[in-house]
Amino acid sequence: MTVTIGGQPAAATAAAADVLLVEDRGPVRVLTLNRPDKLNALDTALTRALSTALTAAGDDGRVRAVVLTGAGRAFCSGADLSEFPALTPDQPEAVLERAALTARLQTQMQGMGTPVVAAVRGAAVGGGAGLAIGADMTVVGTDLKFGYPELRHSIVPALVMAGLQRQLHRKLAFEMISTGRLLTAAEALEHGLANRVVEPDKVVDAALEIAERWAAVEPRALRAAKDLFYRVADLPTEAAMRAGQDVNALMRGFRR
Template identity: 80%
Template sequence: MTVPTGAERATEVLRTEDFGPVRVLTLNRPEKLNALDTALTRALSRAFTAADADRDVRAVVLTGVGRGFCAGADLGEFSSLTPDRPEAVLERAALTARLQVQARQLRVPVVSAVRGAAVGGGAGLAIGADLVVAGTDLKFGYPELTHSIVPALVMTGLVQHLGRKLAFELVSTGRLLTAAEAAEHGLVNRVVEPAEVPATALGIAQRWAELEPRAIAAAKDLFYRVADLPTDAAMRAGQDVNALMRGFRG
């Protein structure tokens, strides 16, 4: 998998490429550090939906062109998202909220391949994937308050992934974590040299793609369901899947 450099001219806000049963989605606004404007947010949400509906797709890699994964919301668009345009404000909020949780809702597993900046909504996208491969150049955090913005739509994911004290520190101070710190706190699965990030993520996705698709879909669904259930209810859900999986093997 090759990822274009920031020097290349962006022609689309999102690139889609299939490597056999692995679909690679690449944020393609390098001049903006892949910041999420409405067009990119909508395109990525639709691409997730399309990947989930395509039975030939068995895994997804999410990455970004250039020197940063995603700089979060495109602040340049905020001048048009004002109280006198409530429909546009509500549409953007709904799009962002959907996108922040969409990867975990797919039947197929998603790995994010993250280099450089992953901040704000970009941080949420990164850790919203099932696995994260990060470069040693990672800069991870939530600097919204330094721009007088509340990280409202990414806070749920952050609090779910981190202890409250560290989560509040990141939100309230804007401090950025290094790759080593992110790994220490369980935010990323692998840390490799930046040049190795795409291939490492693709390798993980290809191994997923070799698994029985119904089995991994059921395992992913159960994984997130039991995380939100009391123990007794979680065990009952597990029993249901245990019975279902008998039909997965030929």
């Protein structure tokens, strides 16, 4: 079932539909980056459409889980560099808007109550790598090429650096940032950046299996677990335990 995200003008909805496909498979919503001729590079339109779609999925009580994937042979090749010349210093509002959109998108999935699994094949670089590891779980194809090659283009990977540092030890993270080294699927699994490695044409199926398991769980309990999981990561041990006790008390009302 294909769905349309409401609350937008018809022209904006149509434009979003061109670059992002939204499909419901029962309680699982599948979001597909749809610029395969550009290896699903993130221009402003796609970045905005994906952020809006994630918000809509999180607000829709019928959606229990989300799968994020890309059309064609790549997950996402990062920012669309062809758009950058138009974002000149004499257009500060446009530059700031694009930066704010990108920053929001890089952290949005972990801030949602609804869990998200990324189904990744081929290139996941730059902002695309950030999306891949920004999901709660990640399934990758054996053809994965994961990394941050921005410095090769004299661009600082500023908005994706925080996410990488939080998920990978510093020596390897700095090597990737400074040299552009790309990780294979096996390396991504070894270093905890992926949960599963499957054949490229099986990544969506594998991600759907994970999403369907999430969808079978009591949604309020899963939301509480996800919120607590990320919240305690930044808390001292004693504060984290207190937060856990609070959720534990609330859990009694969630039991079937």
